[in-house]
Amino acid sequence: MTGLSDSFNRPINYLRISVTDRCNLRCIYCLPAEGARLRPHSEILTYEEITTIARLAAELGIDKLRLTGGEPLVRAKLTELVAMLTKIDTIDDISITTNGALLKHYAHELKQAGLRRVNISLDSLKQDKFELITRRDMLKEVLQGIDAAKAAGLDPVKINMVVMHGINDDEIVDFANLTIAEGWHVRFIELMPFTTDNPPEGHSTWGKASTHSRFMSVYEIKERLSRLGKLKPCPPITGNGPAKYFRLPQATGTIGFINPISQHFCFNCNRLRLTAEGKLRPCLLSDKETDLRQPLRDGATPEKLRQIITEAVRTKPKQHHLFQGSIPKKRLMSQVGG
Numbered sequence: 001m002t003g004l005s006d007s008f009n010r011p012i013n014y015l016r017i018s019v020t021d022r023c024n025l026r027c028i029y030c031l032p033a034e035g036a037r038l039r040p041h042s043e044i045l046t047y048e049e050i051t052t053i054a055r056l057a058a059e060l061g062i063d064k065l066r067l068t069g070g071e072p073l074v075r076a077k078l079t080e081l082v083a084m085l086t087k088i089d090t091i092d093d094i095s096i097t098t099n100g101a102l103l104k105h106y107a108h109e110l111k112q113a114g115l116r117r118v119n120i121s122l123d124s125l126k127q128d129k130f131e132l133i134t135r136r137d138m139l140k141e142v143l144q145g146i147d148a149a150k151a152a153g154l155d156p157v158k159i160n161m162v163v164m165h166g167i168n169d170d171e172i173v174d175f176a177n178l179t180i181a182e183g184w185h186v187r188f189i190e191l192m193p194f195t196t197d198n199p200p201e202g203h204s205t206w207g208k209a210s211t212h213s214r215f216m217s218v219y220e221i222k223e224r225l226s227r228l229g230k231l232k233p234c235p236p237i238t239g240n241g242p243a244k245y246f247r248l249p250q251a252t253g254t255i256g257f258i259n260p261i262s263q264h265f266c267f268n269c270n271r272l273r274l275t276a277e278g279k280l281r282p283c284l285l286s287d288k289e290t291d292l293r294q295p296l297r298d299g300a301t302p303e304k305l306r307q308i309i310t311e312a313v314r315t316k317p318k319q320h321h322l323f324q325g326s327i328p329k330k331r332l333m334s335q336v337g338g
């Protein structure tokens with residue numbers, strides 16, 4: 001393995017693959033109520049194409065894969081893709097980020113296919129709040145999905161909560177308490193400004209509830225937790241991602257904080273993204289992309305494709321420019337995968 005690095009000498013070993021642009025929820029900060037304009041199936045990478053790209057990326061030094069969406073579990077036979085990817089020898093970690101609504105149907109077979117762990121996005125434990133945020137009535141299914149993931153032996157199961165001032169910040173303490181009561185691994189994530197405030201033409205915004213007014217920093221979240229006791233730093237339960245982990249007294253589970261805004265972690269970013277229609281996106285928060293699907297379908301040699309990947313990685317910006325007002329405009333978050 002040669003090792004892939006960008007032009008700022010950051011090692012790039014993590015590929016996030018969006019397997020579909022479709023989603024069964026409509027989270028207010030991610031998708032407009034009417035959903036995204038969907039691409040025809042012919043434009044979406046096949047599982048064989050995804051596997052080819054993952055294999056080439058692995059030959060260059062990628063050893064960690066995450067499947068995301070849209071919602072990855074709405075794509076038919078996702079388990080087959082997991083099985084195909086686990087055959088790539090040098091990949092040592094495959095995980096998935098899901099809203100969990102369909103997980104009870106697939107947790108066991110995903111585990112059998114070689115999936116080790118899962119991140120489940122859940123922003124509220126209250127029925128009305130869940131519906132307000134996701135615009136869907138599926139809280140029960142998500143909670144069943146969490147149980148199914150644990151029963152199937154996916155480990156760890158991490159719960160990701162995007163915290164929004166005035167929407168779900170009253171539940172920060174409830175989520176944290178579940179690290180004691182249920183041993184949950186909870187991660188609080190800062191809301192990122194994405195296209196939802198200023199979406200591509202033809203999509204509606206989330207109105208007055210803009211990202212700016214809903215943003216809550218990790219510092220404020222920690223403040224809310226202070227009444228539960230001292231947070232003790234602890235090592236990450238898996239990986240070496242951007243989250244910083246802590247434990248409350250008596251907790252078996254952990255609390256993670258992900259703060260892309262209040263204290264960005266771009267200098268440590270090891271990620272490359274692949275969109276469902278085959279664009280390589282070196283930075284979540286930059287619209288810069290390189291097409292891989294056309295060369296792949298045109299029969300480019302493996303060497304040429306590896307070169308395209310390497311060159312795309314070299315275009316990775318040093319850091320995001322949100323503070324200079326540069327907010328990604330080309331895609332919705334659901335079309336990148338988070």
Ligand code: SAM
Nearest residue numbers: 030069070071097098099121191192333337338
């Ligand atoms: N459907 C899957 C899910 O819900 O986990 C995968 C795709 S979703 C885009 C991936 C993650 O991005 C979710 O945890 C979601 O909460 C997060 N996300 C989406 N928009 C966001 C935003 N504006 N700021 C912070 N996180 C966001």
